[in-house]
Every structure is written in structure tokens, then in C-alpha cells.
Amino acid sequence: MDDPAAKQQAELKKKHERTKRKLKIIGAIVAVAGLGLAIMGLADMVVSTSEGEMPTLFWGMIAGLPMLGIGGGICMMGFRKEITRYVKNEAVPIINETGQEITPAISAMASAVKNTEGNICPHCGNPNDDEAKFCRHCGAELLVVCPHCGEKVKDGKFCDKCGQPLHE
Ligand SMILES: [Zn+2]
Ligand SMILES: [Zn+2]
Incomplete structure (x- = not known):
């Protein structure tokens, strides 16, 4: 953002x-x-x-x-x-x-x-609980597929499974 x-x-x-x-x-x-x-x-x-x-x-x-x-x-x-x-x-x-x-x-x-703040909805930008998988404000899925390792991870700057940047 x-x-x-x-x-x-x-x-x-x-x-x-x-x-x-x-x-x-x-x-x-x-x-x-x-x-x-x-x-x-x-x-x-x-x-x-x-x-x-x-x-x-x-x-x-x-x-x-x-x-x-x-x-x-x-x-x-x-x-x-x-x-x-x-x-x-x-x-x-x-x-x-x-x-x-x-x-x-x-x-x-x-x-x-x-x-x-952790776990920001990539769709509406509102914060959610750390463990939430879906946004409580708009229902969008909070997990993204890492382009490097293919794991479904929490959206953020870096993949918490492989450490590579999620968005380039
Ligand atoms: Zn949302
Ligand atoms: Zn990864």
C-alpha cells in the first residue's frame, strides 16, 4: 500500500x-x-x-x-x-x-x-487476527500462493516459509 x-x-x-x-x-x-x-x-x-x-x-x-x-x-x-x-x-x-x-x-x-500490523487483507486493507484465514471485513482469502515455493502463506512482504519476497 x-x-x-x-x-x-x-x-x-x-x-x-x-x-x-x-x-x-x-x-x-x-x-x-x-x-x-x-x-x-x-x-x-x-x-x-x-x-x-x-x-x-x-x-x-x-x-x-x-x-x-x-x-x-x-x-x-x-x-x-x-x-x-x-x-x-x-x-x-x-x-x-x-x-x-x-x-x-x-x-x-x-x-x-x-x-x-499483521495480517492485512490484500483485498480491503483491513486488519485481521493473526491466525485468520479469511478476512472478517470482506470475506477474501488472506493466504496467497508464494511465487517462489508455491506454499499458501499469509500475505505480507515476505514468504514466511521460504523468506523470498511475495510481491515483486
Ligand atoms: Zn478484506
Ligand atoms: Zn515461499
Whole structure:
């Protein structure tokens, strides 16, 4: 019961998540480096001034502050979606766009749960007791003939008699 469209969507989402994570990491690094430079420049200026000298690391503040801003901006880009979603969810509980975003994830999750559950009817997709030979929802036979060993086995990914895949 693999839905290629849902799978593709999940793949795309994963890719998007990776990009966002990268943005957050890069943004954090730039922001931290900028903060370090700014503090260094500021500290040097304070120390130098109190000792009556010209600050030599003043450039740290000049370079550090914009870096802090840029890094923060990149970070915000990474978090923007979460923020908008959060704001949306706070403002309006049910929004079409949010629903559409969540639906593929839910259906993928549901099918994953279904796949792990034993003895799924190949005809109607409903679960049955492990030892059932016929579906209690539609009456279809739950056993399939293994194409490798010819045994009648419970439908699933692999034959439980010979270990070969039942569907290729
Ligand atoms: Zn059935
Ligand atoms: Zn077999």
C-alpha cells in the first residue's frame, strides 16, 4: 500500500528540512562569530580607552555587528516556517494550507502503522487476527500462493516459509 505521491512529498519535505537545518546552523555560526568579534572589539575599546591607548581591535565591532545581524537573519529564515505556522495555529485553529501540509504526513504514518500490523487483507486493507484465514471485513482469502515455493502463506512482504519476497 505504498503511495508514491505521499512518499515523494515526504522526500521533498525531508530535503526542505535539511536545507532549513543548514540555514539554522550557518546562521547560528555566523551570528556567534559576529557576536564574538563584536565583544572582542568592544572589550578592546574599553580596555584601550581606560589605559589611554588607541583601540586596535575596533574593526571587530565594525565587522562583528553586521555579521550578527546577517547570522540572525539567516537563522530567522530557517525558523520562519515554524514561526508562521505557530502564529497561524495560534490565530486560526484550522487553515487549509496547514491541513494540506499535515495530511500527507498523517496518511504516510497511517500506512506505516498499517504495514506493521499483521495480517492485512490484500483485498480491503483491513486488519485481521493473526491466525485468520479469511478476512472478517470482506470475506477474501488472506493466504496467497508464494511465487517462489508455491506454499499458501499469509500475505505480507515476505514468504514466511521460504523468506523470498511475495510481491515483486
Ligand atoms: Zn478484506
Ligand atoms: Zn515461499
